[in-house]
Amino acid sequence: MERGMIAVSFGTSVPEARTAVEAVENALRREAPGYGFARAFTSPTIRRVLAGRGERVPSLAEALESLRAAGVRRAAVQPTHLLYGVEYDKLKAETEAFAGAFDVLALGRPLLADTGDIKRFAARLSQAYPPAEGSAAVFMGHGTDHFANAVYPALQTGLRLEGREDLLVGTVEGWPSLEDILRQLAPGGPRRVTLAPLMLVAGDHARSDMAGDWKPRLEAAGHTVRCTLTGLGELPWVQEMYRERFAELLKKTEE
Ligand code: CO
Numbered sequence: 001m002e003r004g005m006i007a008v009s010f011g012t013s014v015p016e017a018r019t020a021v022e023a024v025e026n027a028l029r030r031e032a033p034g035y036g037f038a039r040a041f042t043s044p045t046i047r048r049v050l051a052g053r054g055e056r057v058p059s060l061a062e063a064l065e066s067l068r069a070a071g072v073r074r075a076a077v078q079p080t081h082l083l084y085g086v087e088y089d090k091l092k093a094e095t096e097a098f099a100g101a102f103d104v105l106a107l108g109r110p111l112l113a114d115t116g117d118i119k120r121f122a123a124r125l126s127q128a129y130p131p132a133e134g135s136a137a138v139f140m141g142h143g144t145d146h147f148a149n150a151v152y153p154a155l156q157t158g159l160r161l162e163g164r165e166d167l168l169v170g171t172v173e174g175w176p177s178l179e180d181i182l183r184q185l186a187p188g189g190p191r192r193v194t195l196a197p198l199m200l201v202a203g204d205h206a207r208s209d210m211a212g213d214w215k216p217r218l219e220a221a222g223h224t225v226r227c228t229l230t231g232l233g234e235l236p237w238v239q240e241m242y243r244e245r246f247a248e249l250l251k252k253t254e255e
Contacts, residue, residue: 003253004036004072005029006063008091009080009200011041013049017201020233024080024200027239028246036072038063042091060091064098064105076253078108078246080200080233085146108249111241112151122158124237129167129194136166136191138181138218140210141198143174152176152198169198172209182221190222201231 007025012018029037040063041047050057058066060077067075077095081088088110095107112118129137141152153176156169170181185191195215197206206229215225232238 001036001070001072003032003034003074003076004038004067004070005032005076005078006038006040006060006067007078007080008040008042008060008063010087011043011046011050011057012201012203013046014201014203014207016229017203017206017231020201020231021080023239024233024242027243028078031243031246032076032250035076036067036070038066042087042094060094061097064095064101068098068101073102074104074253075102076106076108076246076249078242078249079110080242081110082141082198082200082232083110083112083144083151084148085144088148089146104253104255106249106252108245111238111245112155113245115154117241118151118154118158119161121241122155122162124241125155126159126162126164126167128235128237129164131164131166132192134191135194136168136185136188136223137194137196138168138170138185138214139196139198140206140214141169141171141174142205143171145174149174155198170214172205178214178217182217185218185221185223190224193218193223193225194228195225196228197231199231200233202229202234203231206231 007028009021040060041057042060047057099105152169152171159167168181168184170176170178195210211227215227218225
């Protein structure tokens with residue numbers, strides 16, 4: 001097998017959330033028939049939890065090593081990460097360490113890698129959540145100390161420019177925060193709020209932070225809240241964006 005691909009994810013230990021990772025992996029695999037495939041999870045904690053349940057998921061270095069050992073000469077590594085950030089920096093360094101092991105080793109960009117991606121994502125999110133009187137939707141992203149956190153307020157601007165004051169972006173660990181969301185919702189009075197994860201999977205954060213913390217705090221502010229436990233990876237339009245991203249990358253491995 002001369003060509004190989006790796007779908008690299010942070011990983012999740014929530015079994016129901018795996019669907020989202022696998023849906024994206026399948027969308028990528030369909031784009032590269034004839035390629036050897038490997039899955040990698042970067043989180044050591046998640047790999048340890050899964051190993052405890054009898055499932056061994058390789059790290060990125062292990063997956064790269066397995067492709068090399070299988071005789072792959074041209075390898076494409078596509079992250080399922082939403083944005084550049086600490087995790088992306090790490091997997092970039094890990095990939096670069098294998099540069100000499102392949103004739104071509106190409107690393108793909110995250111889902112929201114430039115202004116065009118953010119505008120397109122805002123437009124598709126706006127279509128997926130049509131406006132309704134007295135309603136709002138709040139998207140919960142992860143958030144980070146890394147400068148790439150700027151993607152979240154940029155996405156909020158993208159939604160505003162789509163004319164959608166009713167679609168709000170917040171983060172668990174970055175900016176904007178839930179306090180910022182509550183402040184923006186307050187002037188409209190109590191609303192029907194749909195809460196949805198702005199993360200690949202509806203995993204631990206969606207269950208603990210979104211359903212367990214954000215929902216009761218929004219309710220305490222008078223809103224009626226419905227939680228959607230659907231990871232972005234489960235949405236066909238998001239899978240399509242990943243597929244397009246991967247198609248760009250494959251061009252590089254086929255040059
Ligand atoms: Co986290």
